[in-house]
Amino acid sequence: MAQSKVNDLQAFVAVAQDRSFTKAAARLGITPSALSHTMRALEERLGVRLLARTTRNVSTTEAGERLLRSIAPLFDQLAAEVEALGELRDKPAGTIRITCTDDSIEMSVRPMLAGFLREYPDITLEFYVDYGFTNVVEERFDAGIRLGEAISQDMIATRIGPDWRLVVVGAPEYLERNPLPETPYDLTRHACVNIRHRPSGAIYAWEFEKDGQEVTVKVEGQLVFNSMPHVINAAVDGIGLAYVTEDTARPYLADGRLEMILSDWCPYFSGFHLYYPNRRQASPAFSAFVEALRYRG
Numbered sequence: 001m002a003q004s005k006v007n008d009l010q011a012f013v014a015v016a017q018d019r020s021f022t023k024a025a026a027r028l029g030i031t032p033s034a035l036s037h038t039m040r041a042l043e044e045r046l047g048v049r050l051l052a053r054t055t056r057n058v059s060t061t062e063a064g065e066r067l068l069r070s071i072a073p074l075f076d077q078l079a080a081e082v083e084a085l086g087e088l089r090d091k092p093a094g095t096i097r098i099t100c101t102d103d104s105i106e107m108s109v110r111p112m113l114a115g116f117l118r119e120y121p122d123i124t125l126e127f128y129v130d131y132g133f134t135n136v137v138e139e140r141f142d143a144g145i146r147l148g149e150a151i152s153q154d155m156i157a158t159r160i161g162p163d164w165r166l167v168v169v170g171a172p173e174y175l176e177r178n179p180l181p182e183t184p185y186d187l188t189r190h191a192c193v194n195i196r197h198r199p200s201g202a203i204y205a206w207e208f209e210k211d212g213q214e215v216t217v218k219v220e221g222q223l224v225f226n227s228m229p230h231v232i233n234a235a236v237d238g239i240g241l242a243y244v245t246e247d248t249a250r251p252y253l254a255d256g257r258l259e260m261i262l263s264d265w266c267p268y269f270s271g272f273h274l275y276y277p278n279r280r281q282a283s284p285a286f287s288a289f290v291e292a293l294r295y296r297g
Contacts, residue, residue: 008042011035012050013075016060016068017140080283092284093122099134100127100145102228104272107247108145108161108293116292123285131197131226137277142286148270156278160293161271166207167246168266169258171238181241184208184217184265191240192219193231206243209267219243232258271295 014024015035025032043050050064060068100109105127117123128134128141136144148157168187181187187206194203203224208215221240225231228244235242236257246266252258274293282290 005045008038008045009071010075011038012042012064013068013072015039015051015058016064017072017138019058021058091122092120092288094283094285095124095126096143096286096289097126097128097141098143098145098274099130099136099139099141101131102129103245103248104145104161105129107164107245108272108295112292116289120285120288123288125289129227131195132199132201133197136275143274143276143290145272145274148273154278155275157273157275158290158293159271159295160274161295162297163268163271165246165266165268166243167249167260168206168241168243168262169232169235169249169253169260170241171236171257172259174235174238174240175259175261181261184215184262187217187219187241187262190219192221193234193240193242194219194221194224195228195231195243196224196226198226204243207267208262208265210265215265 011024011028011030014027015021018024018027021032021035021039025035028035039051048063049061050067052059052061052064109127113125117125133146134141134144136142145160148159168181174191178190179186181190184206192206196203203218205216205218208217219241223234223239225234228248231242232244232248232252234240235244236252241261249258249260253260274290276286
């Protein structure tokens, strides 16, 4: 196939995946008008419409979706094979894009970062903090980090940390002003700092367990965040109770800025896992990253 035709198909994949001429053009290093002209020429050559254009977005037609499913994996495979040539270098190189949460960075990634970057100076790590359970394939991330129980079965998952738990914490000044909860049900009478992982999703209900009894409580409060550091800061400021990871709370518990309550009700959850789609051959840089993160406890 002529090189120009290969380039046209690659441009189509970019537009179909990004659903935007502007974003795809930026990725390809050309102007949106040039990309639009290329797509019209490709459609004329094939004799079928591939893209449905509106003033706000771009979507694939039935024919376009069929073409995308057929050729996108081929371009991904080509990219993986080119990356694999890095094995011929003295050191692995490349950029690795990861979607994750603040907690997973702090608990599982941060401890290995400095040593990894020193050992692999030609590798760039890009972390995108998102609590919305990003689809790594659609958003073109190399991998994501989630709790083991939240990973779909069609993904490869590598454990990168031990089991951990969420704990209820409050500032001493708040606990002095309010009666101490004796059971999770008492939390409904308290001001609590909530978290909503996705803009369109529900507020997270606090989960508890004791002696085989599982309890889920929907707490109330005036503050809702989608990022754990802000939740714990609000608790430190005495605004209300918070349900946060024990590791995140530990420094504040140690210096007395926070106190833990209902500890016998706080359950453990499956540890963080790095997950990524099955691929024929991972790049040397990505393989090095997986090995550096792998939990060996």
